[in-house]
Every structure is written in C-alpha cells, then in structure tokens.
Amino acid sequence: MIIDLFIESVLTRNIALVFILGMCPLIAISxxxxxxxxxxxxxxxxxxxxxxxxxxxxxxxxxxxxxRLNILVFIITIAATVQVLEMALERFIPSLYNAFGIFxxxxxxxxxxxxxxxxxxxxxxxxVETTTFAFGSGVGWLLAIVLVAGIREKMNRxxxxxxxxxxxxxxxxxxxxxxxxFIGFTGFSF
Amino acid sequence: MKLIRLKYTKWxxxxxxxxxxxxxxxxAVLGICSALAVTNKVENxxxxxxGVTFVxxxxxxxxxxxxxxxPSKVRMVTYMxxxxxxxxxxxxxxxxxxxxxxxxxxxxxGLIITNxxxxxxAEAYAAKNPVRYTLIDxxxxxxxxxxxxxxxxxxxxxxxxxxxxxxRIMPLDWPNWVVMAMAPGGFFVLGLLIWGIREMSHFYEEx
Numbered sequence: 327m328i329i330d331l332f333i334e335s336v337l338t339r340n341i342a343l344v345f346i347l348g349m350c351p352l353i354a355i356s357x358x359x360x361x362x363x364x365x366x367x368x369x370x371x372x373x374x375x376x377x378x379x380x381x382x383x384x385x386x387x388x389x390x391x392x393x394r395l396n397i398l399v400f401i402i403t404i405a406a407t408v409q410v411l412e413m414a415l416e417r418f419i420p421s422l423y424n425a426f427g428i429f430x431x432x433x434x435x436x437x438x439x440x441x442x443x444x445x446x447x448x449x450x451x452x453x454v455e456t457t458t459f460a461f462g463s464g465v466g467w468l469l470a471i472v473l474v475a476g477i478r479e480k481m482n483r484x485x486x487x488x489x490x491x492x493x494x495x496x497x498x499x500x501x502x503x504x505x506x507x508f509i510g511f512t513g514f515s516f
Numbered sequence: 517m518k519l520i521r522l523k524y525t526k527w528x529x530x531x532x533x534x535x536x537x538x539x540x541x542x543x544a545v546l547g548i549c550s551a552l553a554v555t556n557k558v559e560n561x562x563x564x565x566x567g568v569t570f571v572x573x574x575x576x577x578x579x580x581x582x583x584x585x586x587p588s589k590v591r592m593v594t595y596m597x598x599x600x601x602x603x604x605x606x607x608x609x610x611x612x613x614x615x616x617x618x619x620x621x622x623x624x625x626g627l628i629i630t631n632x633x634x635x636x637x638a639e640a641y642a643a644k645n646p647v648r649y650t651l652i653d654x655x656x657x658x659x660x661x662x663x664x665x666x667x668x669x670x671x672x673x674x675x676x677x678x679x680x681x682x683x684r685i686m687p688l689d690w691p692n693w694v695v696m697a698m699a700p701g702g703f704f705v706l707g708l709l710i711w712g713i714r715e716m717s718h719f720y721e722e723x
Contacts, residue, residue: 344698344699346703398601434592435635505703
C-alpha cells in the first residue's frame, strides 16, 4: 500500500511531468546535470520535511476551525523551515552546504513544496501516507530535472536547434516528450 | 502639456513592456506551472489569469505602500504574507461565486503564491516605485500572462474537446485529442507558441 503510493508519486503521478509543478526552477537550473542533482536533492529534503511539519499544523487548524488560512500558515512554515535548514547546514555540515546550499533559498518559491502540502489536504492522507507521498514527489521531481538536464547537456553538444527555440524554448519540447513517456506508465485514461 | 505627455509615455511604456517586450511567459519564462496546468479549458484560463492579475496588482500596491517600512532582511517573508492574504481572498471569491471553476482549478489557486510573476514584480518593481506605477505594472504583467494563457487554452480546448468556452465548434464526429488535455499537450503548445513569438519579435537567447 505504502510502496504503491511511493511508486505512484514517483512515476505514474509524477509531480513535475503529470501535474506540471515546479517548472520555473526546473527550466532555469536544468542547464547541467551537477546543478540539477543538487537542486533535486535539496527539494527532496525540504518537501519531505515541510510536509511532515505541515501535517500536524493542518490538523491543529482543523481542530480550531481555521483551515481557510492553510495557505498562509503553510507558506510561513516552509519559509521558516528553509531558513532554519540553511543555517543548520551552514553551521554543522559545511561540505553539504557548499554543495547545494545556494539552492535552498530558491526552494521557498518552488511550487512543488507548497503543492505537496496542499495536495495532502485535498486527498485526505494520514501522516504516513503524507510522508511517503511527499518523499515520492520529491524523488519524482529529482528524476525529472536530472533527465531534462542530461538531455539538454547532450543537445548543446550535438543538436542544431532552431534559433527561436534555443535556450528555454526547447526545454518545453523536451518536457513534452518526457511527459508523453510518463503518461505511458498509466496509459490514457480519464 | 509636456508633463502630461511625459507621464503618458512612462505609463504607456510600462504597459507595453508587460504585454509585449517583457512578457512574463514568453520572454522571461516565469509562471509556467499554472500556465500549463490550468489551460485545458478557456474558462479556467480566464479565471486563473484574472486571479493572478488581481493578486499582482493588489500585492504590488501593498508592497509599494509599505516599502520604506520593511527591513530588507525579512522582505521576502513579508511579501509572502501579503501575497498569500490576497490569494486567500481570490480562493474564497471563486468558491463563493464560481464553485465549478474553483473545483476545476483545485490546489492551483493556492499556488498563485509561488507564481514567480507575483514575487518577481514585488521584488523587481514594487519595492522601488510609487503606488500608481506599480498598479499599471501589475496590470500589464497580469494581462500579458492572461493573454498567453487564453491563447494556449483556446488551442488546447478546441483540439482536446472540440469546444470553445463549452460551445461546440468542431463537427460532432471530431476525434478528441486526449493528449492535448494532459500535460504533454500543454508543453508542446506553449513551446511552439514561444518559438513563434520569438521568431516574430526577433528575440533570441544566446548559445
């Protein structure tokens, strides 16, 4: 059951290629595989952590009847978590901080993080399911950004892309083809 | 007279910038998530576009009003709080008056907060300019965004469902292109649109 949910959120309901979330950083940072990996790992970490923190907070909001404010509370939690994580990494694990510390501030505005928190509300998950779903979504996003970065790196060397599509334009076409492939995991059904 | 013309020029330029030369989606490639995720129906695209326009205008004006009071260290969090207050307003408005659209958009209304356009305008423009210009700037960015959303959604809705604003315009035996209603359709349509517009306006990225 939990493994099903994990595979589902990595592949068949991939948050980047099926739900189209987190596109701005995906397009901006996928110019080389190394940066893409750093950003992806940072996202996995933050998504899992914030979902685990937001879940009890949401239950608290529900208990007090103020769940309308969930967006406001979630975004503050996310901003605070990212800030704390950045400071802790810088202080305790500097090597890790040097590897992907620069990506952390960008994550606050990565819609994947907020979306995962909003989706567990919509889908009514319990705590274990929320954690699995959050981790799976993070891994799915990591997979997508590394795939795109790998293709772009190769493409820069060998392909002759039309002038108007160079840079960010071609990424959409790559993403479209990848999304088609990922839909293949489920088959067409509505 | 000269003063009026000068003002007109500046307003006009801000407006033109947002719609055309600095169009948030085509040139800067910002705010893509919602541009792709909600554009399988024209009505969703219009609702999303107006929602974003309202949030950009209102939050830019607010940020600009309090810009001299925000310490620069906490400015991002302050913007977030301001923006999310307006997003909650939009969400409640949609739920109250357009429940069908609200449920179709789902979590994507909440995700207006992380739409880079809103944050980008607050940081790049509203934090430095007086209120009246930020309103125009917000309107221009929002409308530039809405324009692209509507174009993409017209193509996708016609191909995917054979309808436009829920009115059937294709023949009844039109085979629905299911893929157009899903993620790949959005990617392809927006990619080709960006290509077309860049080719027309001779805007090319280096490399």
